[in-house]
Amino acid sequence: MHPSLLLLLLLCSLVCFLALGTLCAVSDARAFFIFGDSLVDNGNNNYLATTARADAPPYGIDYPTHRPTGRFSNGLNIPDIISEYLGAESTLPYLSPELQGEKLLVGANFASAGIGILNDTGIQFVNIIRISRQLLYFEEYQERVSALLGEDQAKKLVNQALVLITLGGNDFVNNYYLVPYSVRSREFALPDYVQFIIFEYKKILTRLYDLGARRVIVTGTGPLGCVPAELAVRSRDGSCAAELMKAADLFNPQLVHIVRDLNSQIGSDVFTVANAQRMHFDYISNPQAYGNCIKLLLQQIFIALNDGEPPGRHYRFHIVPAD
Numbered sequence: 001m002h003p004s005l006l007l008l009l010l011l012c013s014l015v016c017f018l019a020l021g022t023l024c025a026v027s028d029a030r031a032f033f034i035f036g037d038s039l040v041d042n043g044n045n046n047y048l049a050t051t052a053r054a055d056a057p058p059y060g061i062d063y064p065t066h067r068p069t070g071r072f073s074n075g076l077n078i079p080d081i082i083s084e085y086l087g088a089e090s091t092l093p094y095l096s097p098e099l100q101g102e103k104l105l106v107g108a109n110f111a112s113a114g115i116g117i118l119n120d121t122g123i124q125f126v127n128i129i130r131i132s133r134q135l136l137y138f139e140e141y142q143e144r145v146s147a148l149l150g151e152d153q154a155k156k157l158v159n160q161a162l163v164l165i166t167l168g169g170n171d172f173v174n175n176y177y178l179v180p181y182s183v184r185s186r187e188f189a190l191p192d193y194v195q196f197i198i199f200e201y202k203k204i205l206t207r208l209y210d211l212g213a214r215r216v217i218v219t220g221t222g223p224l225g226c227v228p229a230e231l232a233v234r235s236r237d238g239s240c241a242a243e244l245m246k247a248a249d250l251f252n253p254q255l256v257h258i259v260r261d262l263n264s265q266i267g268s269d270v271f272t273v274a275n276a277q278r279m280h281f282d283y284i285s286n287p288q289a290y291g292n293c294i295k296l297l298l299q300q301i302f303i304a305l306n307d308g309e310p311p312g313r314h315y316r317f318h319i320v321p322a323d
């Protein structure tokens with residue numbers, strides 16, 4: 001190595017050490033924030049008096065501890081795998097008493113099983129953290145980090161963080177289609193209902209942006225009619241429930257539209273839609289090729305992140321075509 005380069009490196013580390021102190025150590029991995037429902041909840045509902053919980057077997061049987069954790073999964077969930085790719089430990093549930101001090105800098109998971117875009121989604125679960133409350137907690141979180149790092153550093157941490165939001169599935173399965181002749185299904189024809197919830201979702205994403213989120217993955221809904229619980233109730237021959245498939249088919253392209261609108265209003269690709277529907281079908285139709293599909297997909301995102309470019313750039317391959 002050229003001596004002057006070495007000196008420069010030494011100087012840089014020294015400046016870093018002197019100017020930022022312990023911050024150098026914690027700024028290595030990007031912070032990560034998660035909002036949404038059971039697909040991404042990693043234990044908040046354990047702290048709530050609700051029936052929407054995953055604190056008993058078989059949840060967690062493939063988790064490293066082989067114990068239920070509150071994740072609605074046999075093992076790791078998507079946020080865990082994303083954390084792995086960020087080179088960070090999994091985020092803690094926001095309600096966890098362990099979420100203190102330096103742990104706050106890893107990020108936080110605000111998700112709560114059972115919730116949806118609408119406040120009346122999941123009312124049967126009684127005590128869950130609806131999305132407006134999740135966003136209030138995000139504000140509270142930022143105040144706590146400001147107290148720790150100062151306002152500027154806290155803002156920077158939030159602006160540079162990766163954000164994942166997963167909403168919408170429950171507005172169908174735990175609202176519109178929960179019971180025959182549900183209130184919402186009497187109020188709206190399906191296409192009008194989709195338009196209504198998409199309009200509400202846009203407000204939620206705008207709020208997220210206003211709160212400082214700048215790199216946001218928005219997941220579309222998967223094939224809702226193929227969910228085992230729905231197959232059990234609605235399918236005689238094992239084929240996926242048609243009405244719920246139609247709901248997802250209406251929802252996903254409109255989600256892409258509002259995300260494009262928002263990005264063009266902002267003038268930057270802040271939001272990226274992840275095509276959960278296509279990933280799911282790719283996986284079913286060609287499991288060998290996609291045995292590692294989630295990891296491949298995440299690699300795409302993180303190549304983009306590490307280059308300091310918005311995820312949208314390299315991630316386009318996975319965006320749902322608008323028409």
Ligand SMILES: *[C@@H]1O[C@H](CO)[C@@H](O)[C@H](O)[C@H]1NC(C)=O
Pocket residue numbers: 118119132200
């Ligand atoms: C849901 O409730 C919150 C908090 O009460 C409120 O601010 C928000 O406007 C409500 N959303 C809808 C769609 O009614």
